Amino acid sequence: MKAKHQRLTLALAALAAIVGAGVLAVSALGEQAAYFYSPADVAREGVPVGRAIRLGGMVEKGSIRRSDDGVTILFTVEDGPARTPVEFRGVTPDLFKEASGVVAEGRFRADGTFIADNLLAKHDERYMPPQLEGGKHKTETLEP
Amino acid sequence: MPALHALANPTRFLSIARPLTPVLLWAGLLLLAVGAWAGLTLTPPDYLQGESVRILYVHVPSAWLGMGGWTGIALASFSLLVWRHPLAAIAARAVALPGAVFAALCLITGSIWGRPTWGTWWEWDGRLTSMLLLFFLYLAWIGLARADAERGGDGRIPAIFGLAGTALLPVIRYSVVWWRTLHQGPSITVSGSSIDGSILWPLWLTLTGFSLVFGAIVLMRMRAMLAQQRLEARMRRMAA
Structure with a gap:
């Protein structure tokens, strides 16, 4: 049970980080795009x-x-x-x-x-x- | 996730998937037939685009299912990584191919519509480029998942790729809002639609129809993959 919760937290954090990085990268493109x-x-x-x-x-x-x-x-x-x-x-x-x-x-x-x-x-x-x-x-x- | 856990047993999954497949398939095809007939004969042409507006009944469902397919890969990847759901790897692989086909259909129908409307087959604007990128992600994911399965992997590497690719989905959705693009802004949002009701209504038929057919194809592919797994297991036992 413990390991499952760890994986859940890790996966959610990774997902948030990836989507956040994508949004940041894209907004940095701004007018260039x-x-x-x-x-x-x-x-x-x-x-x-x-x-x-x-x-x-x-x-x-x-x-x-x-x-x-x-x-x-x-x-x-x-x-x-x-x-x-x-x-x-x-x-x-x-x-x-x-x-x-x-x-x-x-x-x-x-x-x-x-x-x-x-x-x-x-x-x-x-x-x-x-x-x-x-x-x-x-x-x-x-x-x- | 009690419902998902109940499906963890492949035998139980098959007992549900087997009768569900023809229901989804025939209901979907019926809706598509009605939607296509209504979209081709009952709805008025657009005041600017004329008759070419009708391609929207294929283009919009293709775009939504192309993005929905990757959402499916991401959900399956998530439940594989977190809960080790035994059917997740198969579900993701079953979704990927129809997802890629719909993404391609979206690009092709958009191109056909763009020629008479914009005056060009293709332009590298934010929406078109990000959708093409999604299509390439599908191809890469399919290749990776196939290689992983052939080497007897547990699907974790394609699952990480599947989760990472999710970052592209909001970029596609908001590309027309964040940047100036040739592609028009969103017509259908939570607050309503800027497509007149007389043109819009068959879209719901084709959208539901394509989605049901999509579901039927996914179930068929999952059943075929499970059958393949059983066959290989039996061959191994016989060889041993």
């Missing part, structure tokens, strides 16, 4: 011109414009107060639209415009039939 920069990060930390990064946020309402050449689109990625202008040449994903999430891969130009090579649409956690759309659609930020 983030999949994209938000416009707020860019405004706060600054990203060197020409470095390949991902920029994520919401496509600002009313910001999508098509330039005169017909294949370049310009829009603004926003994240609460911060906003970044983005330029992209190519085919946008089906789910790319205003007021929904987007992740752009590319680099900053010297004038502060983000030149995207690739766009990924970000879907949020809400699922609903088409007739309910509108009333519930009010996500403003991608921050968890």
